[in-house]
Amino acid sequence: MLIHFHVNGKACAVDAAPDEKLLDTLREKLQITSVKRGCENGDCGACTVLLDGRPVASCIFLTVKARNHSIQTIEAFGEPGHLHPLQEKFRAHGAFQCGFCAPGVTLSAISLLNQNPTPTEEEVRRAISGNLCRCSGYVQIVEAIMDYVEERRAAREEL
Amino acid sequence: MKNSDFSYIGKRLPRQDAELQLTGTCRYGDDYFPPNLLIAKARYSDYPHAKLLGVDVSEAEAMPGVAAVITCRDVPYNRFGGG
Ligand code: FES
Ligand code: FES
Numbered sequence: 001m002l003i004h005f006h007v008n009g010k011a012c013a014v015d016a017a018p019d020e021k022l023l024d025t026l027r028e029k030l031q032i033t034s035v036k037r038g039c040e041n042g043d044c045g046a047c048t049v050l051l052d053g054r055p056v057a058s059c060i061f062l063t064v065k066a067r068n069h070s071i072q073t074i075e076a077f078g079e080p081g082h083l084h085p086l087q088e089k090f091r092a093h094g095a096f097q098c099g100f101c102a103p104g105v106t107l108s109a110i111s112l113l114n115q116n117p118t119p120t121e122e123e124v125r126r127a128i129s130g131n132l133c134r135c136s137g138y139v140q141i142v143e144a145i146m147d148y149v150e151e152r153r154a155a156r157e158e159l
Numbered sequence: 160m161k162n163s164d165f166s167y168i169g170k171r172l173p174r175q176d177a178e179l180q181l182t183g184t185c186r187y188g189d190d191y192f193p194p195n196l197l198i199a200k201a202r203y204s205d206y207p208h209a210k211l212l213g214v215d216v217s218e219a220e221a222m223p224g225v226a227a228v229i230t231c232r233d234v235p236y237n238r239f240g241g242g
Contacts, residue, residue, distance in 0.1 A: 033190040034183020074183040083181065091177040099180025100187065 003063055006070040007032070014063065022058035022066055023047045026073065034074045034103045038132075045131035048104035049073050055108045055130070074103035077110060086110065086148050093144035097135035105131045109145050118153055121146055197226050 003016045007030065014029050023040070026032045026049070035058055038046030042060040049058045050072040078084035083091065086109060096102045105128050112119055112127035119127070124145050125138075133141065162169030179185035202219070204211070216228040231237050 031192070032183075033186065036187075037189060074181075079182050080178050080184055083178065087178075087181040090181055091173055094174060094177075096177065096180055099176070099185055102180050103183040106181065 001064060003067050005066045005068060008072055008076040009070075016063040018062075018064060020063045022049065022056075022061040022063045022071075025063040026058060026071075032073050032075070036100055036103065038100070043132070044101075045104045045108065045128075046101055048107045048131065050076075050107055050111055053111060053114060055104075055111050057130070072107070074106055077106070084110070086113070086145070089144040089148045089151075090141070093140045093147065095136060095140040095144045096133070101131055101133045101135075105133065105141060113145075113149070118149060124149075 001016055001018065002013055004011065004013050006012065007026070012030065014025055016025055016029075021040075023035060023037060026035045027037065035049055036046035037059065038044035040047075040059045042057045045055075045057060047057055047059040048055050050056075051061070051066065051069055053072075078087045084106070087106060090096065090102065090106070096105075108128050108131050109124070112124065116123065121142060124142055128138075128141065128145075174180075176185060214230055216230060219225060219228045
């Protein structure tokens with residue numbers, strides 16, 4: 001089945017089987033390996049992508065359901081040498097260890113911040129609750145996001 | 160000697176691999192797709208808690224595209240469950 005969708009702003013057409021998961025399409029057919037294969041059960045969030053701006057677990061999302069939708073992976077937000085300001089905060093806070101969860105956590109956080117630029121810590125924790133980090137313990141991840149939120153708030157108040 | 164005499168000790172240093180991890184460009188084991196990559200799949204028993212009397216792999220071996228079928232007989236030393 002030929003499925004058309006947008007990935008990071010680019011129109012794509014892939015030949016997908018009816019039971020094919022979006023994770024496999026992105027990793028194996030489009031070679032976007034920033035989308036991580038963790039549990040393949042919808043539990044860990046390593047495979048998170050944004051579908052029309054909302055986070056979904058691509059390992060339990062059928063490729064055919066992405067037809068005519070817009071998908072964003074971490075490549076849409078930053079690349080080596082040009083980090084997203086939130087990625088800069090993660091780096092400054094040493095938020096990750098192995099980094100396997102980092103693209104998914106970042107996408108969930110960006111989706112929250114797009115809907116609500118001034119979330120509370122509670123709201124941040126809830127937004128990334130679908131992203132399991134096997135190493136870090138979340139403290140620096142949350143601190144980095146709150147640092148970013150505060151910096152933005154201060155910048156807005158100065159205007 | 161004071162900490163300020165050192166280039167690294169006592170300083171906050173950004174992780175060298177943070178940028179690669181954050182941008183998804185860091186490659187982990189299953190992010191490599193070398194040419195002629197083979198895919199391994201495990202075939203489990205259909206019967207839990209049963210006595211294994213034999214394994215017939217001839218059908219699997221005859222399947223198109225199958226490079227190898229590996230069983231305990233291919234492992235030289237079986238401490239557990241060997242046959
Ligand atoms: S790999 Fe999709 S949620 Fe874990
Ligand atoms: S840093 Fe290793 S899983 Fe989060």
